[in-house]
Amino acid sequence: MRKPRRTLITAIAALGALTSVAACGGGSDSAGSGSGSTGGTYTFWDPYPQFDASSAWGKLVAKCGTDAGVTVKRTAYDTTDLGNKALLAAQQGNAPDVMLVDNPVVSTLVEAGILNKTSDLGLDTASIQKNIIGAGTIDGASYGVPIGANTLALYYNKKVLSAAKVDPASVKDWASLTAALKKVRAAGKKGITFSAINTEEGSFQFLPWFWGAGGDLTKLNSAKGVAALTLWKDWVDEGYAPKDVLQNTQTTSWQEFATGEYAFGENGTWQLGNAEKAGFGYGVLSIPAQNGGSAPVPTGGEFVTVPVQKDTGRYDVSKKIVTCLTNSANLLATDTTLAYVAPTAAVQSEQVKADPALKPWIDAVASARGRTSGGLGTKYPVISQPMWTAVQSAVSGAKSPQEALDTAQSAAGKGTS
Structure with a gap:
């Protein structure tokens, strides 16, 4: 078994493939004050800097602390920073009490030994959709409770397709999709x-x-x-997709679709609010598989986790905070705010009614896959980076698709062996 410090260093290196490495300050007061079931301050980290204390999300976090008899000190980081800060905080012995993290990061934090199993905490995940909880399940044990899920589909511009x-429905x-693009x-x-x-985008x-x-x-190649x-390469070469896809984030890709000039835009649940404001009629299609049917899509979304603490007496309150954030009423409210599909069938039903x-989107999430599922775990970041590099090489014309993926498979093989 590797020593804890070596494990953390290895995990930080793996996480670097999923997030940009950011410098971390000299620690935080994550241990807070107070221990046991009542009183004191509990720390909570999340990847939602867009929501301040006056937002519905900020108020819910504070209320869940109050209901548990404590004060919650919330800190919001950009998603790209949160995972690395969590690993470094654990190394320094001052991990937060509760932490909301992007689902592919869970396995990296588990490998580092800094997350508690939900079963050890007595958290109930029985009602969570299996494929959604799967993104945070390692060796049969779950290490967090999903707050919601999102995924990808094809938005389409009704006016452009009509013209x-x-x-x-023909796609x-x-x-048939390529034929539509040609028209x-x-x-x-x-x-x-x-x-x-x-x-990673x-x-x-x-x-x-x-x-x-x-x-x-x-087997990338x-x-x-x-x-x-x-x-993808053929679409760019034929002019069906713009060359700037190589620089497009999901946000800038959406901005292109929102001009009203494009027939289709691959994007996520989180753009629904923007779609309503776009000023043109739109629809949503499942991304088609090569030979028909809906393609499997990756699950996005975050897990509420409880990092390991030296003072195990803090776990009872942390459990109360997690349970509060993920109860059905709060999932319905927050997943609407966050544009997430709820992780349980009961709340999904209420979402569709509303x-x-x-x-x-709920149908898409039902058939979605966790990026780290299927036993990949921390191997996923080591595979993903060569894969996106291959996409860049092939779409730009630097290498053929076969050559690009041969190189990617070689790099991934070395990284996962």
């Missing part, structure tokens, strides 16, 4: 926009096509993986 005489596989271009409009940037957006071809993340990468437009 090109394309029926959205059932890659061939759109012939009608003088733009085809599809997505993010192929050289970060690029991998996240590529996965539906990779999985939709039957690709296996442990299979014929199925090559087919997916060839599809907003029927969520139905295709």
Whole structure:
């Protein structure tokens, strides 16, 4: 068994593939004050700097602390910083009491030995959808409670498709989607926009096509993986997708779609609010698999976790805070605010009653996969980085799709061996 410090250093290196490495200050007062069931201050970290203390989310966090008989000191970090700060804080012995983290980071934190099992804390996850809890499950044990999930689909512009005489219902596989893009271009409009940037966002957006071809993340350079990468390259080469997909984040890709000039935009649940403000009629389609049907899509979203503490007497209150944040009433309220699909069928049903437009997203989440699921765990970041690098190489024309994925598989193999 590796020594704890070595484990943390290894985990930090792995996490660097998922998030940008940021310098960490000299620690925090995460241990707070007070121990046991009542009183004191408990620390809570989340990746929502856009929500201040006066927001619905900020108020809920504070209320959950009050209900548990304590004061919650909340600190919000950018998603790219939170994982590394968590690892470094644990190394320094001052991890927060409760922490909300992006789901692919959970396995890295578990490998570092800094998260408690939900079963050890007595947290009930029985009602959580299996594929959603799976993103935070390692060796059969879950290490957090998902607060919600999001994923990807294809937004489409009704006016653009109508002008090109394309029926959205005709888009059932890659061939019919490509045929639709050809018609759109012939009608003088733009085809599809997505993010192929050289970060985890690029991998996240590529996965539906990779999985939709039957690709296996442990065999990046299979014929199925090559087919997916060839599809994207051909779209750019034919002018069906813009060359700036290589620099597009999911945000800038959305901004392109929101101009009203594109027929399709691959993006997520979190853009629903912006879609309503776009000023044109839109619809949502599942991303098609190569030969028909819906492609598996990756689950996004965060898990509420309880880091390991020297003072185990703090866990009872931490459990109360987690339970409060993830009860059905609060999931319904916060997932609406965060544009998430709830992780339980009961709350999903209430969401659809309130907003029927969520139905295709709930269907997509139901068939989604965790990026670290299937036993990949901390191997995923080591695979993802070569994969997004291959996308960049092939789409830019620097290498053929086969050559790019051969290089990626070689790098991933060395990193996971």
